[in-house]
Amino acid sequence: MAKQEDVFKKLISHAKEYGFIFPSSEIYDGLSAIYDYGQNGAELKSNIKQYWWKAMVQMNENIVGIDSAIFMHPTIWKASGHVDAFNDPLIDNKDSKKRFRADVLLEDYCAKLEEKAQKEIEKAAKRFGDAFDKNEFETTNGRVIEYREKQKTILSRMAKSLENEDLADVKALIEELEIADPDTGSKNWTDVRQFNLMFGTKLGASADSATDLYLRPETAQGIFVNFLNVQKTSRHKLPFGIAQIGKAFRNEIVARQFIFRMREFEQMEMQFFVPPGTELSFYEEWKQKRLNWHLALGLGADNYKFHDHEKLAHYANAAADIEFKFPFGFKELEGIHSRTDFDLKAHEKFSGRKLQYFDSERNENYIPYVVETSVGLDRLFLAIFSNSLKEEVLDDGSERTVLSLPPALAPVKAAILPLMKKDGLAEYGEKIFNDLKFDFNMIYEDKDSIGKRYRRQDAIGTPFCITIDHDTLTDHTVTLRDRDTMQQERVPVADLRRIIDEKTNFRNLLSKI
Numbered sequence: 001m002a003k004q005e006d007v008f009k010k011l012i013s014h015a016k017e018y019g020f021i022f023p024s025s026e027i028y029d030g031l032s033a034i035y036d037y038g039q040n041g042a043e044l045k046s047n048i049k050q051y052w053w054k055a056m057v058q059m060n061e062n063i064v065g066i067d068s069a070i071f072m073h074p075t076i077w078k079a080s081g082h083v084d085a086f087n088d089p090l091i092d093n094k095d096s097k098k099r100f101r102a103d104v105l106l107e108d109y110c111a112k113l114e115e116k117a118q119k120e121i122e123k124a125a126k127r128f129g130d131a132f133d134k135n136e137f138e139t140t141n142g143r144v145i146e147y148r149e150k151q152k153t154i155l156s157r158m159a160k161s162l163e164n165e166d167l168a169d170v171k172a173l174i175e176e177l178e179i180a181d182p183d184t185g186s187k188n189w190t191d192v193r194q195f196n197l198m199f200g201t202k203l204g205a206s207a208d209s210a211t212d213l214y215l216r217p218e219t220a221q222g223i224f225v226n227f228l229n230v231q232k233t234s235r236h237k238l239p240f241g242i243a244q245i246g247k248a249f250r251n252e253i254v255a256r257q258f259i260f261r262m263r264e265f266e267q268m269e270m271q272f273f274v275p276p277g278t279e280l281s282f283y284e285e286w287k288q289k290r291l292n293w294h295l296a297l298g299l300g301a302d303n304y305k306f307h308d309h310e311k312l313a314h315y316a317n318a319a320a321d322i323e324f325k326f327p328f329g330f331k332e333l334e335g336i337h338s339r340t341d342f343d344l345k346a347h348e349k350f351s352g353r354k355l356q357y358f359d360s361e362r363n364e365n366y367i368p369y370v371v372e373t374s375v376g377l378d379r380l381f382l383a384i385f386s387n388s389l390k391e392e393v394l395d396d397g398s399e400r401t402v403l404s405l406p407p408a409l410a411p412v413k414a415a416i417l418p419l420m421k422k423d424g425l426a427e428y429g430e431k432i433f434n435d436l437k438f439d440f441n442m443i444y445e446d447k448d449s450i451g452k453r454y455r456r457q458d459a460i461g462t463p464f465c466i467t468i469d470h471d472t473l474t475d476h477t478v479t480l481r482d483r484d485t486m487q488q489e490r491v492p493v494a495d496l497r498r499i500i501d502e503k504t505n506f507r508n509l510l511s512k513i
């Protein structure tokens with residue numbers, strides 16, 4: 001088995017073993033691509049949400065947050081284009097009976113070409129050592145150029161065929177490249193068909209009078225349809241933004257890679273409403289701001305890159321993804337889109353209500369343009385979790401698993417660990433717990449050896465362990481162990497609040513943005 005697969009398997013089992021993520025409905029054999037967050041996962045997720053909400057709403061005077069309903073009027077999805085165009089091209093393998101996304105088969109083929117190009121580059125880097133000029137090699141090496149040209153040709157032909165609804169050509173491309181079912185090697189494919197990703201449901205008691213509804217496939221439309229409500233009640237002038245965190249649902253054809261692509265997931269979206277003509281400069285500004293927000297987490301600048309879209313959706317005049325280096329390669333983490341006035345205009349047309357803004361400086365009414373930032377909460381969880389999970393070999397040759405989460409995001413900020421239960425150590429520990437619980441999420445544990453307890457806290461990413469021993473009873477100091485350095489120092493109990501706060505406060509992240 002490939003090393004990368006091993007790492008990913010380990011990550012999934014760590015997430016389960018330590019109460020981060022469980023397969024949903026597990027005792028009934030689970031439900032594909034649906035997951036439950038356990039006690040530590042729920043805390044980590046809630047902290048990620050707080051980081052986003054604070055950075056968007058609290059730190060920006062001109063951004064407010066809402067919480068709109070999941071059920072929305074069905075015409076909204078007609079207006080937004082989701083009923084007609086929120087499709088994925090699917091293809092079945094006639095032998096294995098497995099279903100695939102035709103575009104993903106082609107993209108995976110291109111990713112393999114890119115892997116080959118990277119291997120050539122790595123080989124050359126080794127050969128030339130310090131004298132290696134990566135840029136020169138990439139632009140002159142015949143093989144690298146050939147791999148990259150081929151990718152470009154495939155992707156642009158696919159994009160053109162999908163745009164023209166020429167699904168026969170998408171199939172022809174798969175056949176020409178001799179792409180096989182990755183599991184069975186069979187090349188016996190059906191035609192390519194379009195498949196709408198929205199989940200349908202019904203509102204109402206009786207079958208004949210019930211209204212057909214959809215579970216929202218994005219949170220953004222809840223913001224668009226409330227644009228005027230928020231603008232009028234908040235009295236914000238343009239430019240201003242509306243942020244929202246909430247569930248979205250997509251009937252993904254191929255849902256794999258754990259929580260990377262789920263059927264029920266959460267989005268954190270912000271729509272920034274701006275005067276027409278100014279959208280592209282705000283788009284550039286938000287691209288940079290969002291990248292800075294990610295970088296402040298400290299997961300490593302090399303793990304992020306922009307992917308500017310060449311082919312734009314019909315409603316956008318600029319779009320880019322922030323990609324992150326997941327264990328299975330660089331993939332989309334967040335989208336930043338300049339959505340023009342497409343959505344508000346469509347809702348004006350379909351609802352018959354005016355969705356215009358009066359600009360007192362320009363002395364005119366208009367439909368605002370929109371710059372959107374949209375990040376998947378679960379995908380961000382996976383990015384942070386996968387980057388933080390480390391196996392370390394210690395000086396004495398022993399190993400430890402540590403989840404070096406950014407301290408502000410750690411599910412538990414400190415563990416209170418009396419060396420033993422007796423002699424009043426447990427009571428002292430409980431006293432510290434009861435004092436600090438107003439400020440921090442903590443754990444109290446008095447079972448097992450102290451070494452075992454440290455390891456358990458390392459595995460869930462707890463920044464501090466506080467050990468209470470007999471000296472504590474007289475000198476009111478404790479041993480404070482740092483998760484990352486494993487160094488231990490003696491500190492007064494009275495200083496604990498300050499020390500924990502200094503390390504775990506959201507200010508540490510927010511001030512870096």
Ligand code: GAP
Binds near residue numbers: 259265
């Ligand atoms: N309102 C714009 C929008 O929804 P999108 O690119 O379809 O754009 C935005 O989705 C983000 O939502 C993605 O960058 C990704 O992080 C997340 N996302 C999309 N589909 C997902 C899925 N099936 N599972 C988990 N996250 C998903």
